[in-house]
Amino acid sequence: MTIATIVVAVVGLSFAYLLARYDFFGKELLDALLTMPLVLPPTVTGYYLIVLLGRRGLLGSPIYDLTGWSFAFTWQGAVIAAVVVALPIMIKASRASIESVGRNFEDASYTLGKGRLETFFRITLPLAKRGVIAGIVLSSARALGEFGATLMLAGNIPGKTQTMPLAIYEAVSTGADIRASLLAVILTVVSVTAVYLTNKMTRARIY
Amino acid sequence: MLTVNAKKRFADAGRSGSSIEISFEAGNGFTVVLGPSGSGKSTTLKMIAGIIRPDSGLIKLGDRVFFDSYTGTDLAIKDRRVGFVFQDYALFPHLSAEKNIAFGIKGSDARSKAETSLSLLTLFHIEHVRHRLPAEMSGGEQQRVAVARALASDPSIVLLDEPLSAVDQEMRSRLLDEIVAAQNRSNIPFIYVTHNISEAERLGGNRIILADPNEPGRIEA
Numbered sequence: 015m016t017i018a019t020i021v022v023a024v025v026g027l028s029f030a031y032l033l034a035r036y037d038f039f040g041k042e043l044l045d046a047l048l049t050m051p052l053v054l055p056p057t058v059t060g061y062y063l064i065v066l067l068g069r070r071g072l073l074g075s076p077i078y079d080l081t082g083w084s085f086a087f088t089w090q091g092a093v094i095a096a097v098v099v100a101l102p103i104m105i106k107a108s109r110a111s112i113e114s115v116g117r118n119f120e121d122a123s124y125t126l127g128k129g130r131l132e133t134f135f136r137i138t139l140p141l142a143k144r145g146v147i148a149g150i151v152l153s154s155a156r157a158l159g160e161f162g163a164t165l166m167l168a169g170n171i172p173g174k175t176q177t178m179p180l181a182i183y184e185a186v187s188t189g190a191d192i193r194a195s196l197l198a199v200i201l202t203v204v205s206v207t208a209v210y211l212t213n214k215m216t217r218a219r220i221y
Numbered sequence: 222m223l224t225v226n227a228k229k230r231f232a233d234a235g236r237s238g239s240s241i242e243i244s245f246e247a248g249n250g251f252t253v254v255l256g257p258s259g260s261g262k263s264t265t266l267k268m269i270a271g272i273i274r275p276d277s278g279l280i281k282l283g284d285r286v287f288f289d290s291y292t293g294t295d296l297a298i299k300d301r302r303v304g305f306v307f308q309d310y311a312l313f314p315h316l317s318a319e320k321n322i323a324f325g326i327k328g329s330d331a332r333s334k335a336e337t338s339l340s341l342l343t344l345f346h347i348e349h350v351r352h353r354l355p356a357e358m359s360g361g362e363q364q365r366v367a368v369a370r371a372l373a374s375d376p377s378i379v380l381l382d383e384p385l386s387a388v389d390q391e392m393r394s395r396l397l398d399e400i401v402a403a404q405n406r407s408n409i410p411f412i413y414v415t416h417n418i419s420e421a422e423r424l425g426g427n428r429i430i431l432a433d434p435n436e437p438g439r440i441e442a
Contacts, residue, residue, distance in 0.1 A: 118311040121272050124298035125305040126325030126374045136324075140315050 018096040019154040025097070026104030026149065031134065033105070034112040045105075051163070052102040060166025063095060067167065091168035092175040096157035104153040111145020112138060148212040155208035159201060223247040223378060223410050227268050227278035227288070229261070240276075241265070245429050247410045251401075253421045254414045256431030262414040263308070265431075266380045269412065270305050271298035282378055282410075304371030304379040308386060310363050312355040318342060318366045319351045325374030341369040345399060361392045365399070372403060379404075379411045385420065397423055 033045055051059045067074040067085040078084045085091035115138055123133040139146065161179040168175035170184065178201050185194035223246065230240040241261035245252070254262050267273040269280055269287065277290040287296045312321050322338040323331075342348045345365040350358050358366065364384060371379055384400070385393045397420060404411045415421060421428060 116311070118307055118309065119313060121270075121298070122305065122307060122311040122313070123324070124272075125270055125301075125303055126370070127299045127302070127327065128324075129297075129299055137313060141313075 018093045018100065018157045019150065021093070021097050022100045022104050022153045022157065023150050026101050026153065027108055027146065029101075030105050030108035030112055030149075031138070034109045048105055049102045051099045052106075056099060056160070056162025057166055059099060060095060060163035063091075063098065063163060063167045067091070067094065086167060087169045087171065087175065089168070089174050092160075092164050092177065095163040095167045096160045096177075099160055099163050100153040100157040103156055104149040107149030107152065108142065108146045111142040111148075114145075115141045144216050148216055151208045151212050155205050158204060223252075223269070223280075223282050223412070225265070225269060225278075225280050227265075227275035227280055229264060229268060229273065229275045231261075231264070241431070243429075243431070245427075247412060247427060249408050249410055251404060251424045251426030252410065252412050252429065253424050253426055254412060254429045254431065255416065255418070255421050257416060260431035262416075262431055263382055266305070266382050266412060266414055269378070270303045270380055271296060271301050285377075302375070302377045304374055304376030306367050306371050306379070306381040306384045308382045308384070310355070310367040312363055312366055312370070314355055317352050317354060318347070318358065318362075321355070321366055322370045322373045325370060327375065337373065341373055342366075345369050360388050361396065364388055364396055368400060368403060372407065376409065378409055379407070381411065381413045383415055384413075385415075386417075393420070394423070 029044075029048060033041060064071060064086070066072050067077075069075065069078050069084040069086050074084055074086070085094060119137050119141065120133050123137045124130075128136070158177070159179055160177050161183070164175065164177050165180060170176050170180045172181070176184075178197055182194050182197045182201075185191075185197065225246070226244045228240065228242045241264060243261065243265055254265060256262050264273055268275050271287065274295060275288060275290070278288070279286070279291070280288040282301075285296075285301075286292075286294050287301055288294060313324065316324065319335060319338045319342065322341055323334040326334045326337055328334065339348065339351065342351055345368070347362050347365050350362050350366070353362075355363055355366070364387070368381075368384065371381075381400070385396055388396060400411075400413075401424065413420075413424060413426075
């Protein structure tokens with residue numbers, strides 16, 4: 015979960031900046047592709063991940079031949095599934111907030127002798143931080159609640175690839191009602207808190 | 222000496238199809254660029270700064286070539302050393318007056334940056350806004366911080382894009398005096414864009430008049 019959140023934050027922010035500030039061929043196609051997991055059933059996203067990364071997958075097969083290791087049924091597979099499903103939320107939220115930062119501020123920074131990287135971290139990111147933090151909170155909540163894609167690629171191995179929703183599913187199907195309701199309550203509290211914090215933050219003035 | 226010889230076709234809606242072709246030289250002192258809105262005044266400044274890329278031509282300051290379509294030179298904005306005063310000031314909203322000014326000062330010694338920043342604030346008679354954010358300053362104070370910030374980065378040329386269009390008449394003449402004084406101290410080229418004839422008259426210097434955008438290309442120097 016923690017690893018997935020960090021990966022989503024870094025990768026998502028990079029894509030968001032790219033999409034917000036550069037024009038290139040196929041830009042909106044790339045955006046559509048990255049957004050797809052938001053609308054596709056997670057099992058379909060998971061199926062594509064198997065096709066790509068499974069033991070006999072397009073990338074998975076050469077990896078397996080080379081190392082004898084595969085993403086399938088490992089915690090790394092669970093991380094990949096969570097990242098792919100949570101990434102669109104991070105990209106959407108931070109792209110919009112980066113686009114809302116006036117280009118004049120970045121141009122002013124360049125004329126004051128700063129390069130792109132320094133301008134991003136000292137000007138763009140602080141001014142877009144509300145949307146970026148909202149993106150991190152919501153996407154990590156989404157990663158925590160991952161079910162379908164994880165089940166497809168990483169399976170349901172307790173202590174290894176089992177996410178909370180998978181544990182709930184298992185508890186219900188084996189009749190462990192108390193365990194199921196406890197886990198459900200925890201997930202609900204986390205989700206409500208995440209949405210509440212995000213709403214509060216996006217309304218608060220930061221400067 | 223700044224040499225500008227540039228051509229640019231407007232891409233934005235409303236002006237698309239028309240283009241600007243501008244050619245002038247500017248030495249130390251003021252060069253005032255006058256013209257109605259849409260005539261390409263801002264575009265000219267942004268081409269000198271490197272924010273907008275000309276379609277063709279040559280822009281150089283002394284022997285430093287900023288842009289040359291013949292050799293394919295296009296110097297990065299950060300390496301041109303231009304002080305730019307934006308029409309809306311573009312002060313960083315999350316930084317205090319002092320930090321806005323210190324932002325462009327070279328070197329890594331935070332203390333000497335703060336001292337330089339404070340001395341500029343004192344020079345412009347606004348040391349009281351030192352710790353204030355732009356949103357907590359008056360229009361005239363913001364304007365002074367914008368000019369101070371542009372000067373703090375040790376520029377080799379200063380570009381001012383209608384810097385006084387947002388302040389009232391009385392404030393305008395005071396700020397104009399301060400800008401003239403700043404030029405006298407630094408003795409570098411100041412390119413001053415305005416549509417206000419009386420400002421142009423107060424500044425003196427060379428004058429470049431851009432024509433109406435619907436009659437493209439006509440420039441009188």
